Amino acid sequence: MQTSTTSKLLVSDIASSVDRVPSSYIRQISDRPNISDVDISGDSIPLIDLQELHGPSRANIIHQFAHACSSYSFFQIKNHGVPEKTIERMMTVAREFFHQPESERVKHYSADTKKTTRLSTSFNVGSEKVSNWRDFLRLHCLPIEDFINEWPSHPVSFREITAEYATSVRALVLILLEAISESLGLEKDRVSNTLGKHGQHMALNYYPPCPQPDLTFGLPGHKDPNLITVLLQDEVSGLQVFKDGKWIAVHPIPNTFIVNMGDQMQVISNDKYKSVLHRAVVNSDKERISIPTFYCPSFDAVVGPQQELLINEEEDSPAIYRSFTYGEYYEKFWDRALATESCIDSFKISKT
Ligand code: OGA
Ligand code: NI
Numbered sequence: 001m002q003t004s005t006t007s008k009l010l011v012s013d014i015a016s017s018v019d020r021v022p023s024s025y026i027r028q029i030s031d032r033p034n035i036s037d038v039d040i041s042g043d044s045i046p047l048i049d050l051q052e053l054h055g056p057s058r059a060n061i062i063h064q065f066a067h068a069c070s071s072y073s074f075f076q077i078k079n080h081g082v083p084e085k086t087i088e089r090m091m092t093v094a095r096e097f098f099h100q101p102e103s104e105r106v107k108h109y110s111a112d113t114k115k116t117t118r119l120s121t122s123f124n125v126g127s128e129k130v131s132n133w134r135d136f137l138r139l140h141c142l143p144i145e146d147f148i149n150e151w152p153s154h155p156v157s158f159r160e161i162t163a164e165y166a167t168s169v170r171a172l173v174l175i176l177l178e179a180i181s182e183s184l185g186l187e188k189d190r191v192s193n194t195l196g197k198h199g200q201h202m203a204l205n206y207y208p209p210c211p212q213p214d215l216t217f218g219l220p221g222h223k224d225p226n227l228i229t230v231l232l233q234d235e236v237s238g239l240q241v242f243k244d245g246k247w248i249a250v251h252p253i254p255n256t257f258i259v260n261m262g263d264q265m266q267v268i269s270n271d272k273y274k275s276v277l278h279r280a281v282v283n284s285d286k287e288r289i290s291i292p293t294f295y296c297p298s299f300d301a302v303v304g305p306q307q308e309l310l311i312n313e314e315e316d317s318p319a320i321y322r323s324f325t326y327g328e329y330y331e332k333f334w335d336r337a338l339a340t341e342s343c344i345d346s347f348k349i350s351k352t
Contacts, residue, residue, distance in 0.1 A: 009109050010121050010135045013102050015208035025131045025216040033214055033281045037247060038240060044248040045072050045241065047256070051079040053179060066183040073261040073276035074241045074250075080257055081175070082168045087255065089157075090165040091234060094289050096155045097137065098206040108137065108152055113334040116140040117150040123219065124334060133282045134218045135206045141166040142200035162202070166293070169230055170200055173295045176228065176259065184269055186308060194268055195227065196301025199326070201294040207238060210282040218280035218288070223342040224262035225333040226296035231258040236288040242277035263329070263344045264297060267321045270305035275342060299327035321347045 008014045014022065046068040053061050068075035098105070108119035111126055117139050122131040140147045144163050152158050178188040192198075207218040218238060233239060239250045239258065250258060266275040280290070297303055304323030311317070324347055332343045 009106055010102070010119075011131070011133055012098060012105075012135050012206060012208050015133075015210065019211050021133075021210065021212040021215050025133060027130055027216060027220075031220070033217065035214065038249055039246055040249040044243075045250060045258075046075040047253070048075055048077050049079050050077055050081065050175070053175065062179055062183050065179050069180060069183060069261060069265075069273040072241075072243065073274050074243075074278070075259055076250075076253060076256045077176075077259055078253075078256045080172050082165075082172055082257075084255055086165050086168050087232060089161045090232065090291060091289065093155055093158050093161045094204045094206075094291060097152060097158060097204065098135065098287075098289070100154065104154055116147055117152075123222075124336075127336060130216075132219055133207060133210045133213075133216050134280070135208075137204040137206075139202045139204075140199070141202055142170065142198055166200065166202060169293045170295075172257075173200075173228065173230060173293070176230075177295075180228070180265075180273070184272060184306075184309065186306060190306065191227075191265075191268060194297065194301065194303060194306070196298035196326075199226075199296040199298045201226070201296065203292050203294070205280070205288075205290045205292070207280065207282045207288040207290075209285055209287055211284060213282045213284055216282065218282045221277050221279040223275040223277055223344070224260065224292075224294060225264070225330060225343070226262040226294040227264040227268070228295050229258075229260045229262055229292050230295070231260070231290060231292045233258070233290040234288060236283070236286045238280045238282065238288045239290070240279050240281060242279075247279070262294070262296075263333075263342055264303055264326065266344060267303055267347065268306055270309045270317065271320055272309060275344065296330075297326035299325065299330065301326050303329070319349060322349050 048064050048068060105119060110118040111120060113124060119137045121135045139151055148159050148163060177191045181188050181191040233252050235252050237249055237251050240247045241250055261273050261275055263275045265273050302323050303326055305319045305321055310319055
């Protein structure tokens with residue numbers, strides 16, 4: 001069956017009616033997933049058990065954070081305190097949202113990257129040349145009462161479940177930020193204190209099955225612009241992390257979250273903890289849902305390398321980045337197509 005795909009806004013509504021990937025999704029040969037180059041062996045990134053964080057072994061766990069953040073920038077966490085039920089309800093309502101009829105979903109469609117609640121597709125349809133096999137609903141969620149009335153009201157439990165999930169993940173993030181701050185040798189509230197009023201965004205990513213997954217990406221390689229990302233994913237693999245010149249597949253473990261550092265962590269830590277390249281591939285038989293929480297400074301917060309990290313015992317390590325407001329950074333991020341080069345480079349202090 002050949003249906004016209006040109007009138008469709010969302011890839012979900014194209015995916016089920018094509019047996020080939022439309023040309024607008026096809027990447028150049030040098031820019032494809034190339035499965036033979038990917039390490040799929042499993043147990044690839046550290047798994048930190050948060051159970052002990054508040055007990056006598058805290059120092060040991062903080063040490064694990066330091067190692068995970070400085071050598072991987074990507075780790076998994078278990079015993080994280082977000083109730084299993086909350087996670088399950090969030091995943092179910094996300095799936096229900098994307099399974100609604102097109103007419104219901106497209107009510108939320110917008111290509112305006114400044115909108116605080118919107119459904120869109122690919123990454124930035126206004127700036128990119130090749131599309132990605134992904135739809136996503138983006139939500140701002142801090143403070144919840146400022147945004148909840150913009151969120152979808154269907155499924156009917158969407159707002160309640162998403163609010164409960166966002167609140168629970170925020171509590172987890174605050175614990176992670178204390179641990180990360182300590183692991184950098186800073187006061188535990190230091191990282192949190194640099195974020196102004198704090199910001200929290202979520203994405204519900206929906207990757208439909210793709211007839212030719214080797215020609216396109218769900219999301220191509222990118223670094224997250226925010227401070228720290230806490231990713232919930234369903235049981236379908238797709239996430240890959242770039243480490244030591246190689247892509248590594250991260251296979252989902254039930255009831256864990258994936259945590260990764262974003263650009264703001266790299267700036268605040270003056271390159272001690274790097275923002276890390278990652279991507280999502282699609283597959284031909286299963287839809288995949290992932291739900292990242294992007295924790296970030298508020299837009300008016302001024303971000304820059306922390307003073308204490310600029311001095312070490314042997315030598316001064318000068319600030320690599322100038323200070324900026326997160327609003328300035330965020331605008332720059334969305335202005336470009338999602339690119340492998342991070343926009344962090346344009347905030348570097350030039351050496352000459
Ligand atoms: C993202 C992202 C990965 C995934 O949304 O920024 O990296 O597995 N998602 O969906
Ligand atoms: Ni990402």
